[in-house]
Amino acid sequence: MAEVPVGKTKADLQIFDTEEDLSVSLAKYTAELSEKFTKERGAFTVVVSGGSLIKSLRKLVESPYFDSIDWAKWHVFWVDERVVPKDHADSNYKLAYDGFLSKVPIPPGQVYAINDALSAEGAADDYETCLKQLVKTKVVDLLPASGFPKFDLMLLGMGPDGHVASLFPGHPLLNENQRWVTYIKDSPKPPPERITFTFPVINSAAKIAMVVVGAGKSDVVRRAVGSDTGSDMLPVQMVSPAVGATTWFLDKEAASKL
Ligand SMILES: O=C(O)[C@H](O)[C@@H](O)[C@H](O)[C@H](O)COP(=O)(O)O
Incomplete structure (x- = not known):
């Protein structure tokens, strides 16, 4: 595993021959963190994105992880969600439920979907209120230095635009530094209305896994973890945990331009 400078911090870089190999390693990494945080805190707070990431979590529902993980300690959140009903084809909840959550015994009350009856603004407020409550009850850790919630693990994907x-390139939301959860109504990737964690929350996490697969992302991977810094800072280049660590899980196509 190589350590490379990314933004202000260093990140571990893991490159796999195939996505299949990547998914095996991602399951091992996640299971080890589940054990560590469950032991240390009595809970494991996991944040997922939408997109292809969910498919790459498939090994967690297989042996040996299915049996060894203490699923009852898991609390699952979304780093972003589309403002659509939970049974809509665009829903990140539905994607994660169908591909992962329906196959593991996480207590349903510990799976924090957005309130899909609300507007984008309302759903962001509601999700932030829920997180604040969970910080109060110490289910979610707090990073005292930042005053933002410190999730144990964020499993993130990256779009071909970085x-x-x-949080999209050039969008004013990149600079949001007060809110924990905010909303966007003009997402360049459909659907347009979404809620999203802000950078201060992402960068307060204990561990971040950036999971990136495919040749279509190789240029942005080079900008993000290579020496090619370019001019404008891409969102992915702003992932820079204050006290935590980032591990990149790349297949060889995504890493082909490094
Ligand atoms: O709701 C979303 O659109 C996602 O959460 C988004 O941020 C995703 O993680 C990236 O676009 C990567 O998606 P792919 O891995 O499918 O390219």
């Missing part, structure tokens, strides 16, 4: 969560 977006993470629903």
Whole structure:
């Protein structure tokens, strides 16, 4: 595993021959963190994105992880969600439920979907209120230095334009530094209305896994973890945990321009 400078911090870089190999390693990494945080905190707070990431979590529902993980300690959140009903084809909840959550015994009350009856603004407020409550009850950790929630693990994907969560290149939301959860109504990637964690929350996480697969992302991977810094800072280049660590899981196509 190589350590490379990314933004202000260093990140571990793992490159796999195939996405299949990547998914095996991602399951091992996640299971080890589940054990560590469950032991340390009595809970494991996991944040997922939408997109291809969910498919790459498939090994967690297989042996040996299905049996060894203490699923009852898991609390699952979304780094971003589309403002659509939970049974809509565009829903990140539905994607994660169908591909992962329906196959593991996480207590349903510990799976924090957005309130799909609300507007984008209302759903962002509601999700932030829910997180604040969970910080109060110490289910979610707090990073005292930042005053933002410190999730144990964020499993993030990256778009071919370098977006993470629903934080898109050049968008004013990149500079949001007060809110924990905010909303966007003009997402360049459809559907347009979404809610998203902000950078201060992402960068307060204990561990971040950036999971990126395919040749279509190789240029942005080079900008993000290579020496090619370019002019404008891409959202993915702003992923820079204050006290935590980032691990990149790349297949060889995504890493082909490094
Ligand atoms: O709701 C979303 O659109 C996602 O959360 C988004 O941020 C995603 O993670 C990236 O776009 C990567 O998606 P792919 O891995 O499918 O390219």
